[in-house]
Amino acid sequence: MAHNLLKGKKGVIFGALDEHSIAWKVAERCHEEGAQLVLTNAPVAMRFGKINELAEKLNAQVIPADATELADLEKLFQESMKAMGGKIDFVLHSIGMSLNMRKGKTYTELNYEHMLKTMDISAISFHKMMQTLWNLDAMADHGSILALTYIAAQRVFPDYSEMADAKALLESFARSFGYHFGMRNKVRVNTVSQSPTMTTAGSGVKGFKEFFQYADKMSPLGNASGEACAEYCVTLFSDLTRSVTMQNLFHDGGFSNMGMNPAVLDLPRE
Numbered sequence: 001m002a003h004n005l006l007k008g009k010k011g012v013i014f015g016a017l018d019e020h021s022i023a024w025k026v027a028e029r030c031h032e033e034g035a036q037l038v039l040t041n042a043p044v045a046m047r048f049g050k051i052n053e054l055a056e057k058l059n060a061q062v063i064p065a066d067a068t069e070l071a072d073l074e075k076l077f078q079e080s081m082k083a084m085g086g087k088i089d090f091v092l093h094s095i096g097m098s099l100n101m102r103k104g105k106t107y108t109e110l111n112y113e114h115m116l117k118t119m120d121i122s123a124i125s126f127h128k129m130m131q132t133l134w135n136l137d138a139m140a141d142h143g144s145i146l147a148l149t150y151i152a153a154q155r156v157f158p159d160y161s162e163m164a165d166a167k168a169l170l171e172s173f174a175r176s177f178g179y180h181f182g183m184r185n186k187v188r189v190n191t192v193s194q195s196p197t198m199t200t201a202g203s204g205v206k207g208f209k210e211f212f213q214y215a216d217k218m219s220p221l222g223n224a225s226g227e228a229c230a231e232y233c234v235t236l237f238s239d240l241t242r243s244v245t246m247q248n249l250f251h252d253g254g255f256s257n258m259g260m261n262p263a264v265l266d267l268p269r270e
Ligand SMILES: NC(=O)c1ccc[n+]([C@@H]2O[C@H](COP(=O)([O-])OP(=O)(O)OC[C@H]3O[C@@H](n4cnc5c(N)ncnc54)[C@H](O)[C@@H]3O)[C@@H](O)[C@H]2O)c1
Pocket: 014, 015, 016, 017, 018, 020, 021, 022, 023, 041, 042, 045, 065, 066, 067, 068, 093, 094, 095, 096, 097, 121, 148, 149, 150, 193, 194, 195, 196, 197, 198, 199, 200, 201, 202, 203
């Protein structure tokens, strides 16, 4: 059900690759709530992904940008403001990739060239994105910036490998830049720490299917779905959350505060 929560707002959404992507679902939900959108992804994803299909459905413009390239980001935000006719109200960073994971390197044998690339794509791109928005003065007052993260930034999930460190950095950027954006024009910056979700990036993690089931049993509400994540992001882009900033917000069915759930061991409940 739509509530017009984003009526008249202009948003830029990074990271919709295919219909499984969290960003895809966020874009659909933002559109339903009345937002005008620009969709973006790395030029290489244009070839593999289905972003144009989504853009057609949502009447959105697609502007390719490698999120690690400052020149691409500058062009993206300038063109976005032109296409939507004004400053940007909200931005979603939904980008993650581990080169070491892709190459099958475990945490104790990381290649540092790959690690630098992982950090650049998965974390520093968030700072680059915010610094570009800052320099262009592209964010509307009371705007909202969000990035997606995972609890491995705080607790050890061995198979998440170097992505855990990338997410810790990403969450720190939200706090640090949140200060500056808040002081200058009341823009909020937060991260949403989402449950495991069946997507291209998610299923790149070793043992993902088994872990997905474990997390589902551990969480009193079960794993939060990609659709539910989209709804949560809508609230954070809306005017209903104007005083929430510099936070890492768990959207995980309660997983982050659990120690043990008897359901995991198939024990009967008290
Ligand atoms: N799937 C999960 O279990 C899960 C859980 C918590 C958080 N997250 C986070 O959610 C976000 C979205 O991932 P997803 O699960 O929807 O997977 P996904 O594979 O659909 O999305 C990842 C996106 O990153 C984009 N990307 C990679 N390199 C890029 C670059 N250089 N420039 C611009 N874009 C680039 C990809 O093209 C892709 O669209 C990521 O930050 C991920 O870490 C995912």
